[in-house]
Amino acid sequence: MHSFPYWLVSHLVGKLKNTVYLLGSPDNGFNNLGDFAQLIGINKFLLDNYLDHNIVVVPFKDSLRFVEKLNLHKLHDRDVFFIQSGGHFGDFSKGYNALRYALLTQVRTNLVVQLPVNVYYKPDSKRLELDVGFYETRHNFVCLGRSNYDSVFIRETLKIESCFCPDFAFYNYYGDPFEIGISEHKLLMSLRCDFESDFSGFFGDFGLINKLPDDLLRKDLQRVVGRLTGKVQGRLVKFMVKKSFEKFGFNVTVADPNIVKTPVLDVEKRILETVNYYRQFSLVFTNRFHSKVFSLIAETPYLFSLNKTKGKAEKLKRPYPKDFLFLRGYLNNYLPN
Numbered sequence: 001m002h003s004f005p006y007w008l009v010s011h012l013v014g015k016l017k018n019t020v021y022l023l024g025s026p027d028n029g030f031n032n033l034g035d036f037a038q039l040i041g042i043n044k045f046l047l048d049n050y051l052d053h054n055i056v057v058v059p060f061k062d063s064l065r066f067v068e069k070l071n072l073h074k075l076h077d078r079d080v081f082f083i084q085s086g087g088h089f090g091d092f093s094k095g096y097n098a099l100r101y102a103l104l105t106q107v108r109t110n111l112v113v114q115l116p117v118n119v120y121y122k123p124d125s126k127r128l129e130l131d132v133g134f135y136e137t138r139h140n141f142v143c144l145g146r147s148n149y150d151s152v153f154i155r156e157t158l159k160i161e162s163c164f165c166p167d168f169a170f171y172n173y174y175g176d177p178f179e180i181g182i183s184e185h186k187l188l189m190s191l192r193c194d195f196e197s198d199f200s201g202f203f204g205d206f207g208l209i210n211k212l213p214d215d216l217l218r219k220d221l222q223r224v225v226g227r228l229t230g231k232v233q234g235r236l237v238k239f240m241v242k243k244s245f246e247k248f249g250f251n252v253t254v255a256d257p258n259i260v261k262t263p264v265l266d267v268e269k270r271i272l273e274t275v276n277y278y279r280q281f282s283l284v285f286t287n288r289f290h291s292k293v294f295s296l297i298a299e300t301p302y303l304f305s306l307n308k309t310k311g312k313a314e315k316l317k318r319p320y321p322k323d324f325l326f327l328r329g330y331l332n333n334y335l336p337n
Contacts, residue, residue: 019054024084027059034290041171049328085115116146116165118311147311166319174275187250188281190291198306
C-alpha cells in the first residue's frame, strides 16, 4: 500500500477497478502517535480484508483537493471511500468536517465509510442542526462509532447508519509484555488541558484495576479539582493534581508520550517504544483517549478522568484483531450486488 499525492491519484481513478480510497490519513502535520497507530491498524485491516481491491491512500493535506477534482464518471460501482478514524466528528476538526461534506456532496452512490470516530457537540452547537439536515439524506454513508455512546448518537440523532467499532490502534501487534520490576507507586500523569477537558470530578473510567483508588485520594482529588474548575491555567491543574498523588505516596512523572515532534522517521518503532514506556508504570492517570488505549495494550492499570467527549470516557475493554472480523461483512451489506 502506498500514499500518493492527490494529483497522481486523480489520474488513477477509473484505471484501477474495485478500489478502496483511504482519505484523510495523517501526514507530517500530525503530532499525535495515536493518529499514526490508527493509520497503521487501518492499513493492515484493509490489506487483510480487501484483497480483491486496489488500495490507495491520500494524505489529509491533499484529500480535499482530490475530492474537488474527482471525476465521478470514472468510478466503478464497488469502489469504496474510507475516511481516517479519530476524535473529529461534530464541533471538532473543521478540516475533517469539510472533507466529509465535500465527499458526500460529490459521491452519492458509492459507499462512503467514516472509520471510528468520537462525537462532540457543544451545548449551544449550531453545527448539530446543520449536520442532521445534511446527513439524513446521505444514504450511501456509514459512520462507525468509537464507543457505544457514539454509535447510538450517530444512529439516533444524526440518522446515519452506524455501529460500534474498536479503535484501529488495537489492530496492531506491539510485542509481548516484559518484566521490568515496576515500582508499586510509579505513576504516569498525562493530562490535556483544553476545550475537551472536564475537571468537574473523577473518574470517567478505570481499567485493569478492581476498584478505584483509596477513598481519601478520591476526595482529595475532587477537592483540588473543585477549587480549580474554570479558574486556572492547565499548568496549575497539573501541578496541584500531581501534588495530590504525591501526598499519597506516588512517584509521579508528568509527560505526554503520545505527542511527538514531526516528522517521525520510523513511526512503527516509535509507537512500540511508547507502548514499552507505558509498561514501566504501575498506574496511568490521564484524560487522553490514546493514553487509555496504550495503557490497555501495555497492560498497565489506568484511571481516566472525565472528558467532555462522552465516548472517550466510556469504559473500554481491550479489543483484539478478531474483534474486527465482523466489519467487512457488515460493510458488504451496503455494496451493490
